[in-house]
Amino acid sequence: MTRPEGAEAHHRALESLYAAAPINALFASRLEIPEPGVARIRFDVVPDHFHAAGAAHGTAYFKMLDDAAFYACNSLITDRFLLTTQFNLLLTRPLAAGPVVAEGRWVSGQRRVFVGDARLIAADGEEVARGTGTFMRSRIALAGLPGYRIG
Template sequence: MNKTEHYDFLVKLFHSAPINKTIFVGSDMSLSDGEAKYELTVKEEFFHGGEAMHGAIYFKLLDDAAYFACATEVDDYFLVTKSYQIEFVRPVMGGKLTAKGKLLKADENGFLASSEILNEEGKVVGKGEGIFVKSRKPMPKLKD
């Protein structure tokens, strides 16, 4: 499969996840070589009791952006997150967020990627870095 077909498959995979069809419905993912962009409009359902976005949502955006940046380079096995470290930079009260992931390094031990979340003003609201490794689950082949 060529790169475009692989990216299309990954985007379909992203949208087919039950969590993205329910809780994160309306989110969008775009891919290029070693990079991913995840866009999401903040909903009140994402808030904790302090009326700002819960850290779980930061993690989802950051992890997915980094994961899919790595996945652009892998078409044989699914990847899993081995570790991910987050820095919360500022609270989010609403608006549209863009998470950008970038593959930093790939070797026999796995994939290192970084990601950051930007608000509508282009300010970083969260960032992080993670390690992703191949699982034992083979990636299905695209069907015509």
């Protein structure tokens, strides 16, 4: 098996970084970056994520949408970790327990500020939310972060 190189190696390292983040111990999920500017995260929503009325709390929507848009944008730069500076949400339907996919994509920006959007797709194939965020290049080097491993 050959080791990934270039963009593919960066994408695999970002997937590893995502898996290593402590917050993801609370959310059963898996990141896939199939190509530059695109990220897909498969989540399992569980009752622990529910608000008092028995559906996913807004924090779960935000987590899924922000992560997908963020990683779509960070897939385009190999040196620095991006930071979310703003995020807008549109929640269109309550989300029950079960699998959900967050699909993120880069929209614009290539230097300091990036714009990405994402949508949540429930198990029945229906969109339940969407969001748009801005992400700024930080001073944090990706190579120094635990979990970001090339090769």
